[in-house]
Amino acid sequence: xxxxxxxxxxxxxxxxxxxxxxxxxxxxxxxxxxxxxxxxxxxxxxxxxxxxxxxxxxxxxxxxxxxxxxxxxxxxxxxxxxxxxxxxxxxxxxxxxxxxxxxxxxxxxxxxxxxxxxxxxxxxxxxxxxxxxxxxxxxxxx
Amino acid sequence: xxxxxxxxxxxxxxxxxxxxxxxxxxxxxxxxxxxxxxxxxxxxxxxxxxxxxxxxxxxxxx
Numbered sequence: 001x002x003x004x005x006x007x008x009x010x011x012x013x014x015x016x017x018x019x020x021x022x023x024x025x026x027x028x029x030x031x032x033x034x035x036x037x038x039x040x041x042x043x044x045x046x047x048x049x050x051x052x053x054x055x056x057x058x059x060x061x062x063x064x065x066x067x068x069x070x071x072x073x074x075x076x077x078x079x080x081x082x083x084x085x086x087x088x089x090x091x092x093x094x095x096x097x098x099x100x101x102x103x104x105x106x107x108x109x110x111x112x113x114x115x116x117x118x119x120x121x122x123x124x125x126x127x128x129x130x131x132x133x134x135x136x137x138x139x140x141x142x
Numbered sequence: 143x144x145x146x147x148x149x150x151x152x153x154x155x156x157x158x159x160x161x162x163x164x165x166x167x168x169x170x171x172x173x174x175x176x177x178x179x180x181x182x183x184x185x186x187x188x189x190x191x192x193x194x195x196x197x198x199x200x201x202x203x204x
């Protein structure tokens with residue numbers, strides 16, 4: 001059934017060309033073609049979901065297998081040679097001086113930064129920093 | 143400043159510095175621990191941990 005649509009005619013206004021009545025053919029709620037397309041789209045989405053799940057399972061199995069081979073020593077991780085830090089043995093007073101000098105150079109530091117930069121034992125750094133805090137020479141920055 | 147030695151002793155902090163002979167972290171982050179997921183690992187051999195914060199020379203920030 002054809003539906004007629006048009007602009008309402010007002011009295012005294014002549015009909016303009018663009019006021020022409022538009023005839024619109026009704027569209028079926030869902031054609032067979034549309035139904036086919038939505039079915040295809042649905043199966044495609046399902047397939048993609050299954051493929052993604054399968055991919056995750058494969059990656060997981062590969063990771064697991066690599067871990068097994070690394071543990072057995074069949075393969076190496078390729079991390080390369082480790083750099084060994086040789087710690088310095090210095091007196092507590094010297095350590096204090098060096099820590100204060102480091103704070104002059106780098107404004108904010110934590111225990112790890114100090115131990116790494118001065119190549120000192122972490123426990124010694126903790127002791128020295130604690131003493132400097134008690135002496136009122138350093139404070140928390142955050 | 144206390145050092146804990148016993149089983150079940152725990153430490154909590156936003157930043158902890160760690161020193162140990164060996165460590166292993168699980169490859170996958172832990173689900174259900176927010177967007178910035180937690181990670182879990184194991185430290186072994188002469189483990190020493192200390193809670194730390196950034197510090198500065200006194201009077202620098204004023």
